Amino acid sequence: MEPRRIILAVVLMAAVLIVAPILFPTPTPVPGAVPVATDSARADTTAPTAGAAPTTTPTAAPAATMDALTGNVLATPQPIALPIDTALVKTAPAEFRTTNKGAALIGAAMTQYQALSNKGRTRGDAVELAAPGDRLIGFRIVVPGDTIDLSQTVFRTTQEEENGRTVVRYDAELGMASRTASIRYSFLPDSYRVDVSAAIAGVPDNSYLLIDLPPGFRSAEADTSEDQSHLAYAYKPELSSAEGVAFRSLDPGEREIQAGPITWAVAKNKYFLLGVLAPKGQPGFAEVGVTGGQRIAKEATRGQATLVAPLKGGNVAFEVYAGPQEFKRLAAMGREFETSNPYGGWLQGIVQPFATMVIRLLLWMKATLGLSYGWILVIFGVAVRIILWPLNQKAMRSSMAMQRIQPELQEIQAKYKGDPQKLQAAMMQVYKEHGMSPFSSLSGCLPMLIPLPVFFALFFVFQNTIEFRGVSFLWFPDISLKDPYYIIPILVAITAMGLSWLGMRGIKANEQQKMMMYLMPAMMMVIFFNMASGLNLYYFVQNLASLPQQWLISQERTKKPLVRG
Numbered sequence: 059m060e061p062r063r064i065i066l067a068v069v070l071m072a073a074v075l076i077v078a079p080i081l082f083p084t085p086t087p088v089p090g091a092v093p094v095a096t097d098s099a100r101a102d103t104t105a106p107t108a109g110a111a112p113t114t115t116p117t118a119a120p121a122a123t124m125d126a127l128t129g130n131v132l133a134t135p136q137p138i139a140l141p142i143d144t145a146l147v148k149t150a151p152a153e154f155r156t157t158n159k160g161a162a163l164i165g166a167a168m169t170q171y172q173a174l175s176n177k178g179r180t181r182g183d184a185v186e187l188a189a190p191g192d193r194l195i196g197f198r199i200v201v202p203g204d205t206i207d208l209s210q211t212v213f214r215t216t217q218e219e220e221n222g223r224t225v226v227r228y229d230a231e232l233g234m235a236s237r238t239a240s241i242r243y244s245f246l247p248d249s250y251r252v253d254v255s256a257a258i259a260g261v262p263d264n265s266y267l268l269i270d271l272p273p274g275f276r277s278a279e280a281d282t283s284e285d286q287s288h289l290a291y292a293y294k295p296e297l298s299s300a301e302g303v304a305f306r307s308l309d310p311g312e313r314e315i316q317a318g319p320i321t322w323a324v325a326k327n328k329y330f331l332l333g334v335l336a337p338k339g340q341p342g343f344a345e346v347g348v349t350g351g352q353r354i355a356k357e358a359t360r361g362q363a364t365l366v367a368p369l370k371g372g373n374v375a376f377e378v379y380a381g382p383q384e385f386k387r388l389a390a391m392g393r394e395f396e397t398s399n400p401y402g403g404w405l406q407g408i409v410q411p412f413a414t415m416v417i418r419l420l421l422w423m424k425a426t427l428g429l430s431y432g433w434i435l436v437i438f439g440v441a442v443r444i445i446l447w448p449l450n451q452k453a454m455r456s457s458m459a460m461q462r463i464q465p466e467l468q469e470i471q472a473k474y475k476g477d478p479q480k481l482q483a484a485m486m487q488v489y490k491e492h493g494m495s496p497f498s499s500l501s502g503c504l505p506m507l508i509p510l511p512v513f514f515a516l517f518f519v520f521q522n523t524i525e526f527r528g529v530s531f532l533w534f535p536d537i538s539l540k541d542p543y544y545i546i547p548i549l550v551a552i553t554a555m556g557l558s559w560l561g562m563r564g565i566k567a568n569e570q571q572k573m574m575m576y577l578m579p580a581m582m583m584v585i586f587f588n589m590a591s592g593l594n595l596y597y598f599v600q601n602l603a604s605l606p607q608q609w610l611i612s613q614e615r616t617k618k619p620l621v622r623g
Contacts, residue, residue, distance in 0.1 A: 140212045145226045150248045152381060153184070160209035161228035161241035163195035163252070164188060166380040168330065173278035174528060174536075185278040187330055187380060194332050194380060195254075197241065198268040199232075199369075201261050205268075206232055208239065222247055236260040250381025251391070258372045266344065267374050269334055271325040271363040273351060281539055283357065285328045288521065291363045292398050293323040293346045299406060300397040305358035308350030318344045323365050324398045326383070329524040331398060333379040334365055338392060343367050343376075382524045385417050401518040412515035417523060424525070432531025435592055439599030442509060447607060454611040456494075463492055509600065520590040529592075537592030544587060546594040551583035553601035560605070563612040 140158065147154045155165035168185040188194050199206040213228035226243045237260030244253040256267055271291065279285035289305040296319040303314060319342030324333035336342040344366045351360025367374045379391060388396040402409025423434050443450075466488050474481035520526060526538040534541060541547065558575040586594050 140214060142212060143215060145215060145217055147224045147226065147243075147245045149224075149245055149250075152250055154243075154245060154252065154380070156226055156228075156243055158213040158215045158228055160193070160196060160207075160211060161213050161230075161239070162193045162197065162209065163243070163378065163380070164193050166194060166250075166332070168382060171278075171382060171524075172528075174280040175278055175282055185330065186276050187332060188272065189274045189276045192272055192274060193270070194272045195334070195378060196270040197256070198270070199239070199258055199261065200266040200268060200366075202264060208241075211239070213239075213241070220244070232258075232260075250379055250387065252378040252380065253375070254378055255375040256369075256373070258369055261369060261372055263369075263371070265369045265372070267367045267369055269343075269365040269367060269376070271323065271334065271365070272332055273362055274360050275325070275327045275330065277327065279328060280536065284539075286357050286359050288326070288328040289359060289361070291323065291325050291348050291361060292400055294321040294394060294397070295319070296321050296342050299410070300394065300400045302400040303348045305351065305361045308348065308358070308361070310350050310352050312350040313347060314349075315345060315347045318342050318346075318366075320344075320346050320365065321393050322395060322398075323363060324379075325361075325363060326398065328522060329527055330382055331379070333395065333398060335377040335379065335391065335393060335395065337375055337377065383522050384524055385421060399518075399522045402514075408511070409514055409518060412511045413518050416512060416515040417519050420519075421525065430531060431526055431529045431592070432534070432537055432595065435537070435596045436599050439596045440603050442512060443600060443603035443607075446509065450604075450607060451611075454607070455614075458611065458615050459492060459494060463488060463494070513597065516593055516596060517589075520593050526590075526592055531592075531595070534591040534595075537595065538590050540588050541591040541594060546591055546598060547583050547586040547589075550586050550594055550598045550601065551579040553598060553605065554582050555579040557601060557604055557608050560608040560612045563616065 142157065142159045144164070145156045145158075147156075151168070151170050153165075153167040153169060154163065156162065157164050166187045168187070171185040173183050173185050193209075197208045199208065211230050211232065213230040216227040216229070218225055218227075224245045224247075226245075228241045229238065231238050238258070240257040240259075242255045242257075244255075246252070258265065258267070274289065277285045287306070290302050291305075292300055292302040293316060294300045295316060301316070308314070320336070321342045322333055322335040323343070323346045324331045326332075334343075346366070347364050349362040351358065351362060353360070367376065377391075379388075379395070381387065383399065385396055388398060396414070397410060400406055400410065401413045420431070420434055420438065423429075423438065424431060427434065427437070429437075467485060470484045470488065471481065474484055520538060523538075527536070529537050531537050533543065533545065555575065558578060562572075562575060586597065
């Protein structure tokens with residue numbers, strides 16, 4: 059009987075599976091109706107952590123509605139499909155492009171700067187910031203429990219003139235009639251600056267606008283690899299100095315978050331940048347997050363950075379600068395925007411002021427003298443040596459005096475080797491007889507160190523100063539790039555060797571000193587090989603201008619007795 063019961067049970071189960079759908083059919087979905095997605099996180103009404111990686115959620119279609127009289131479910135009206143278009147706005151120095159898909163800024167061409175590279179664009183065309191397929195500015199909206207990616211929304215476009223500015227406005231509904239978005243771009247006619255505002259209706263107060271910075275740039279430089287090595291993000295906390303995050307400093311997926319208030323944040327390559335700034339006198343952004351991008355090659359060319367802007371009453375405004383790193387323009391923006399290239403790393407507090415001072419001085423000399431930057435560097439190098447001539451003269455004489463009393467000091471050290479007190483007294487007597495002190499050697503070296511901060515400042519200035527970009531001088535096609543023939547590094551080494559030879563003239567040098575006379579110039583040549591030719595030029599002129607003074611001191615050392623004090 060047992061097998062029969064099993065067969066009967068199987069037959070009854072099959073009957074239930076077949077008959078049940080017939081007796082209880084599933085209702086046919088109403089065309090156009092979309093089930094409302096549930097999200098367990100929606101129960102949390104607090105704002106999400108601003109820097110947390112948002113989950114991208116496509117904009118939901120409006121839910122089906124019910125007729126109040128009949129109780130019948132009504133089909134949701136389908137929105138009219140809008141064509142995707144691009145708005146082109148020309149200002150005096152640039153051409154900007156925005157799109158109604160996501161209300162994004164997708165392009166900025168620098169019409170006053172020509173591309174020096176033929177990769178991706180024709181050499182001589184205007185510099186284009188955006189890499190193919192990238193956006194310079196994109197938007198997302200964070201509401202409690204959800205993130206709306208506006209790149210999936212097609213907006214209605216309105217373009218008009220307002221007080222001499224071109225204004226492009228984008229409007230769209232975001233899934234329901236009560237939630238709308240309006241993004242407004244106002245282009246200044248003679249500037250790289252764009253004023254941007256967003257009005258998001260139907261969102262709670264604890265909502266945020268996420269502003270995505272560009273993930274990379276299109277290189278327009280002759281040395282593409284060097285240009286890419288300067289790819290970085292930077293931001294300015296309201297209460298501290300600017301900080302930079304190079305693309306290469308982050309591993310793919312590695313993330314850094316800086317809590318606000320943040321005054322501004324930028325994405326930049328060697329000479330151009332896109333920056334987003336909080337309006338003057340208003341609270342800064344709530345947070346900035348930077349994430350390392352995937353690396354296709356060894357060089358890091360991709361990244362991700364997002365600014366978090368609180369929506370106060372659904373509104374937020376900010377400024378965008380998309381243009382060259384011209385010092386005067388950046389300084390005119392205020393908010394210490396000229397420090398968007400944080401120089402010096404942990405020595406930033408020392409190097410940055412020197413770099414600012416040097417670039418201001420070079421720009422003033424250029425405006426005053428009207429010469430090319432090549433000659434400006436020559437004059438600047440000579441002027442520094444002339445200004446430091448008296449200090450160097452004193453330092454060289456002090457060094458020469460120390461060298462001459464060395465035999466006496468060595469004799470005293472040998473004589474009173476076992477009696478420290480007599481040794482110290484005897485050495486002090488020698489110093490007194492020659493009008494010197496134990497600190498004379500140190501004070502003599504300090505003046506020689508004074509040019510170093512200027513040199514380091516110039517080193518950083520040449521990395522990003524667009525005023526030097528493409529400037530030719532003598533045989534240099536571009537003073538911001540290395541000498542293609544490596545002539546100037548060799549000249550730097552030769553003049554350095556000449557200074558070393560003159561510095562040891564009249565001195566009985568030991569083998570170590572003789573070796574250093576050749577080794578140091580050789581090391582300098584190797585170090586300067588890949589440095590900017592303009593920086594090499596400055597150092598060569600410094601050496602050349604130092605030769606007469608070093609020769610005079612060597613003459614004094616070989617012909618005259620000890621010079622006191």
